[in-house]
Amino acid sequence: MTDRPDVWWRDAVIYQVYIRSFADADGDGIGDIAGIREKLPYLRDLGVDALWINPWYASPQADAGYDVADYRAIDPAYGTVADAEKLIVDAHDHGLRLIPDIVPNHTSDQHAWFRAALADEPGARDRYVFRPGRGEHGEEPPNNWRSHFGGPAWTRVPDQDGRPGSWYLHLFAPGQPDLDWSHPDVAAEFEAVLRFWFDRGVDGFRIDVAHGLVKDPALPDLGDASDQLGRTYPAGGHPYVDRDRVLEVYESWRRVADSYEGDRMFVAEAWTPAPERLARYVAPGRLHTAFNFDYLLAPWEPAALRETIDVTTGHLREVGAAATWVLSNHDVVRHPTRYGRPPGEPEGATDLALGTRRARAALLLEAALPGGMYVYQGEELGLPEVEDIPDEALQDPTWERSGRTVRGRDGARVPLPWSDEGASAGFSPAGAAAPWLPQPEGWTRYAATRQEGDPDSVLELYRTVLHRRRAHPALGDGxxxxxxxxxxxxxxxxxxxxxxxxxxxxxxxxxxxxxxxxxxxxxxxxxxxxxxxxxxxxxxx
The missing domain is CATH 2.60.40.1180 (Golgi alpha-mannosidase II)
Incomplete structure (x- = not known):
């Protein structure tokens, strides 16, 4: 089941839409599906081939939609399923494919399954990872695992008599209970969800936490409780990162995708301890592509960049897969800011002029590499990380879970500046509510309307690069x-x-x-x- 050399994803440019911050059409300060539909001509003209949309499902928004309450419903802040269906049709009419997110590692604590688990309905807790606590009265968590957002990865819930009972696992926020992928209901449900959206015309899915679904049933303590990416374990030996059995899930999902016409695809968010492990996810009969986080994290140094490129292309060539390059996304500091910092400095003084110059060069390098590439919304405007969001406005759960010591990812998620007019730089219509995250002073200098037609602007550089990349016979896959x-x-x-x-x-x-x-x-x-x-x-x- 090796991919044909002409399938679209092998050299596609895919634009990431962080829906809350892309474009607000109804004026509530939150981006929505109608806003995306309005901007489809802009995206077409930019020169991209597809859109990846961050979770749009019904959610209490404990983690910006990555806590899904209903995978078959659209969150009311974004629209309806009918709106999503119209967007899919409109995108296709503009020559764009559409790829929503899917979140299979965990649900929301408001999901019907988890509400049944809290009510202790027969068998309901078996779909999640519930365990008795340690200690004389079960007062200690079942193991020493830590949440990615800070604090323990376990929360205790009361029994039906009101007394403290068992604990449930949440590798992210407490509102995101982990599913137990050894339970047949879980596998069956997600295959049904895939079909629900494939039937409505989506062209693929981005898979959240693709490396993390399968847990060691013994739930052993971590030797190093801070090792959340498996760096200190032998290959496949970490209790919840990149375990071999997770590949069986994706072999099943591939069969679902291949049952549809139109070359449907998957892209994995898979954090693995080594590039050769990542290649296993995109071997024949499994997923189609996976994000190259080693390239994203590589410093602006020649040896590091070349080594990452060589290692990535070498391992992927062995399994017949195409590389996927990415410089920024909603979870990391925007790359003009990263590139403007001294080597090895995760934060602090930033030379933004230097970072922007390097980011422009990085675009030409990325677009010249074999394979496909992703553009995170706003990088085509040269947006930097917003590092001065007021404490009281921060919404990333990392902020509170870390005891207000880690500011989190909000700085990469500030609503886009579309024009140099209006209170929200064109993100919302006139008279709208304030954007869900505040835009910094001077944000309009990055506005799309201000950059259009300026041959020296970042926006026009992106348009030129992407159109020439599409036209040049040497570029793309190969x-x-x-x-x-x-x-x-x-x-x-x-x-x-x-x-x-x-x-x-x-x-x-x-x-x-x-x-x-x-x-x-x-x-x-x-x-x-x-x-x-x-x-x-x-x-x-």
Whole structure:
């Protein structure tokens, strides 16, 4: 069951829509499906091939929709199932495919299954991970696992007589109880959910926490309670990260997708301890693609970038899968800010001009690599991380769960600036409620309307890159050849036919290699030379 070489996802550009912050059509300060429909011409003209939409399901929003109460309903803040169906049709009419999120590791604590579990209905708790506590009276959690959002990964619930009873597992917020994927009801339900949305025309799914569904039934303590990605365990040995049996789930899901016409696909959010483990998720008969987080996390250093590219493409080539490159998403600091910080500094003083220059060069490099790529909403506007959101406005559960010591991910989720007019920079209509997260002062300088037509803007660079990438026969899926030597501060790669990408990560301008034409640069050439932290696309023989 190897993918055909012409399937669309092998070289697609997919735009991530964080729906709460994309576009608000009804004026309640929260993005919605109607807002996405209004912006479809913008996305088409940007040059993307598909949209990935973060969870739009009915949810109490304990974690921005990643706590799903009903997988077959749309949250009222976003619209209705009928609205979603109209969006799918409209997207297809604009030549865009549509990929919603699916959240299989956990549900909301408001899901009907979990409400039945709390009511202790017969067998209901078996769908989740309930266990008695440790200690003389069960007063201690069943093990030492920690929530990704801070604090213990267990919450105790009362028995029917009101006395403290068993504990349930939640690797994220308490409002996100983990499902037990050894229970047949769970597998059957999610296959039914896939079919529900495939029947309505979606083109695939992004799988949240794809590495984490299967837990060791013994639920042993972690040797290092902070090891939540399996770095200190042998391959497949972590109690809840990247266990071998999770691949059986995706083999079943692949059979569901393949039963539909139109090349439906999956992309996995799979955090694995090594690239060769990630390749197993996209082997024949399993998932189609997986996010390359090693590339996202790589520092702006030539050796690290080249090694990540080589390791990724090498392991994926062995299983016949295409790479998927990504620079930012809703869970990480936006890359213009990351690239503007000193090496190894996760926060602090940021040289945003430097970070933006590097981000422009990173776009040309990313778009030159073999495979597909993702664009996180607003990166085409050059948006930085918003690091001064007032404490009282923060909504990421990490903030409270960490005892207000970790600010969380809200800085990458601030509503988009569409225009330089209006109280919300065009995110909402006139007279609307305030955006659900405050926009910083001066946000309008990044507005799409202000950048349109400016050849030096980040938006126009993205449009140019994505359209030229689609048109050039060398770009997209395929192979690359390095011309530079390992350790060189200037990365030089070639793609056939007739294409080269050069990235200068040295501290001085460099001469361009022999070429027939300069196709595109991320920054103006300096006396014919490529400046530091700049990239060029070249036509070569």
């Amino acid at each position: 192979d690359l050849t390095w011309v530079s030597a390992p350790g060189d501060a200037v990365l030089h790669l070639r793609r056939a036919p007739g294409f080269a990408c050069v990235v200068n990560l040295s501290d001085a301008p460099v001469e361009l290699p022999a070429h027939d034409e300069v196709l595109l640069t991320s920054a103006p050439l300096e006396d014919g030379r490529l400046g530091t932290d700049a990239a060029a696309w070249l036509a070569v023989r």
